[in-house]
Amino acid sequence: MAGSAILTADAMRAAEQAVFDAGVEPYALMERAGTAAAELIWRASCGRDMLVLCGPGNNGGDGYVVARLLAARGVPVRVAAMGESRTESGIQARSLWTGSVEALADARPASVLVDALFGTGLARGLDDDVAGRLCALAERATHIHAIDLPSGVATDSGALLSPVPDYDLCIALGAWKPAHWLQPAAGTVRQAVLADIGIACDDRVHALMPPRLKAPGADAHKYRRGLVAVVGGAMAGAGRLASRAAAVGGAGYVRRLAMEADHAGPDAIVASVAATPDRLAGALDDRRIAALLVGPGLGRDDAARARMGIALAARRPLVLDADALMLLDADAVPPGSVLTPHDGEFAALFGDLPGSKIDRALAAARRCGSVVVAKGADSVIAAPDGRAAVARGASHWLSTAGTGDVLAGLVAGRLAVTGDPFRAACEAVWLHGEAARLAGAAFIADGLIGCIAPAIAGRL
Numbered sequence: 324m325a326g327s328a329i330l331t332a333d334a335m336r337a338a339e340q341a342v343f344d345a346g347v348e349p350y351a352l353m354e355r356a357g358t359a360a361a362e363l364i365w366r367a368s369c370g371r372d373m374l375v376l377c378g379p380g381n382n383g384g385d386g387y388v389v390a391r392l393l394a395a396r397g398v399p400v401r402v403a404a405m406g407e408s409r410t411e412s413g414i415q416a417r418s419l420w421t422g423s424v425e426a427l428a429d430a431r432p433a434s435v436l437v438d439a440l441f442g443t444g445l446a447r448g449l450d451d452d453v454a455g456r457l458c459a460l461a462e463r464a465t466h467i468h469a470i471d472l473p474s475g476v477a478t479d480s481g482a483l484l485s486p487v488p489d490y491d492l493c494i495a496l497g498a499w500k501p502a503h504w505l506q507p508a509a510g511t512v513r514q515a516v517l518a519d520i521g522i523a524c525d526d527r528v529h530a531l532m533p534p535r536l537k538a539p540g541a542d543a544h545k546y547r548r549g550l551v552a553v554v555g556g557a558m559a560g561a562g563r564l565a566s567r568a569a570a571v572g573g574a575g576y577v578r579r580l581a582m583e584a585d586h587a588g589p590d591a592i593v594a595s596v597a598a599t600p601d602r603l604a605g606a607l608d609d610r611r612i613a614a615l616l617v618g619p620g621l622g623r624d625d626a627a628r629a630r631m632g633i634a635l636a637a638r639r640p641l642v643l644d645a646d647a648l649m650l651l652d653a654d655a656v657p658p659g660s661v662l663t664p665h666d667g668e669f670a671a672l673f674g675d676l677p678g679s680k681i682d683r684a685l686a687a688a689r690r691c692g693s694v695v696v697a698k699g700a701d702s703v704i705a706a707p708d709g710r711a712a713v714a715r716g717a718s719h720w721l722s723t724a725g726t727g728d729v730l731a732g733l734v735a736g737r738l739a740v741t742g743d744p745f746r747a748a749c750e751a752v753w754l755h756g757e758a759a760r761l762a763g764a765a766f767i768a769d770g771l772i773g774c775i776a777p778a779i780a781g782r783l
């Protein structure tokens with residue numbers, strides 16, 4: 324997972340300290356950061372006139388380095404600062420900038436705006452006059468770049484602490500921070516790139532990377548590829564969507580255990596009526612079931628509760644979604660399951676947990692000993708052992724009925740194939756996002772399923 328670690332502000336400071344302890348001078352690290360940022364900004368700005376806004380800390384120091392290096396390349400650069408530099412490295416970077424420094428309040432706009440006001444040291448929202456000035460200058464610029472982070476976002480939670488303009492490019496220094504991946508902060512940046520500055524990172528929390536998938540081998544057969552059972556409920560369509568997604572997602576065999584006979588859906592999916600507790604328990608008494616999905620379209624009445632109880636008692640690897648998450652108590656989740664809650668289901672199950680979405684998902688995963696996929700425009704996949712993967716940039720067209728059922732089915736399909744809950748959840752979230760990207764605009768959940776096969780083909 325090299326290059327994908329996501330570090331909080333404290334973890335970033337510790338990683339930087341380790342570099343200093345190894346003998347690197349603090350200012351040398353700032354030069355590395357500024358050099359990497361200057362190179363990226365140089366490529367993106369094509370020599371247009373530029374205004375660099377420098378804050379009082381090390382983020383501002385990076386800004387002075389960028390200004391100096393780009394001026395040396397002939398870019399018409401001006402600098403505007405928010406007071407004097409207060410850190411040793413920042414003071415050194417400021418001293419090497421030989422151009423003039425305007426006051427932020429008086430700074431004239433430029434085509435390219437570089438925001439080096441605040442990074443991981445932001446302690447509160449920007450003062451109104453500073454935020455107002457940043458937004459006004461951004462409005463007049465054609466290209467807006469952020470050094471490390473957009474000024475005004477909370478590094479660890481991705482919250483907006485003051486008004487934040489929209490950025491074309493954000494250059495993350497050394498490692499990703501949660502704000503690069505979590506909403507709403509991630510939504511303020513069109514493109515985020517990571518600049519390597521030689522920092523060693525703990526990557527237990529990381530960006531979701533495209534999976535490496537395998538085609539079935541010569542020895543494959545339907546059961547070896549994985550048998551998925553989907554417990555149907557009151558709303559049969561949800562179970563059908565999930566079943567189709569599980570089948571296309573890689574399972575060798577999908578059984579849909581419905582409440583009533585219906586002949587909708589592909590013939591490849593074996594649908595049978597298992598409406599009574601006995602029939603359902605009998606159907607689930609099969610050791611070959613490698614993943615059992617319960618929740619999509621289940622309902623929330625007594626019958627639904629009874630069906631869920633039977634599913635839990637089957638002791639097969641579980642994927643719990645939708646209504647199952649509303650009926651369950653967090654302490655009753657069988658360890659080793661995968662849960663796929665949206666915000667409302669998450670709150671119903673785990674209550675109001677503190678911290679960022681990453682912190683909350685990790686706490687929930689620890690509490691129930693299971694993988695938790697906290698869904699949304701940013702999705703966090705958390706494992707009970709402290710690993711987490713964060714996905715960003717999912718198509719907003721996914722906000723349509725049935726796409727959650729498709730994701731749950733995909734998780735079940737990948738779980739049947741891999742037998743590894745965290746890996747299955749990561750693969751499923753990535754394939755779901757990629758299928759949505761391939762589906763383009765205005766798709767519905769059925770169309771999304773049609774794009775899973777090309778998404779898989781791209782990762783073989």
Ligand SMILES: NC(=O)C1=CN([C@@H]2O[C@H](COP(=O)(O)OP(=O)(O)OC[C@H]3O[C@@H](n4cnc5c(N)ncnc54)[C@H](O)[C@@H]3O)[C@@H](O)[C@H]2O)[C@@H](O)CC1
Nearest residue numbers: 352353356380381382441442443444445446447448449471
């Ligand atoms: N530590 C290092 O050596 C390195 C740091 N780097 C840069 O340094 C940044 C972190 O530097 P700092 O820790 O100095 O933090 P910042 O530069 O983000 O800002 C910290 C300063 O701003 C003040 N401040 C915080 N919130 C404020 C607000 N709302 N209004 C006014 N003042 C406020 C603080 O009191 C402090 O003086 C990173 O984001 C990155 O850009 C890079 O140069 C790589 C090396």
Ligand SMILES: [K+]
Nearest residue numbers: 438440441472
């Ligand atoms: K910044």
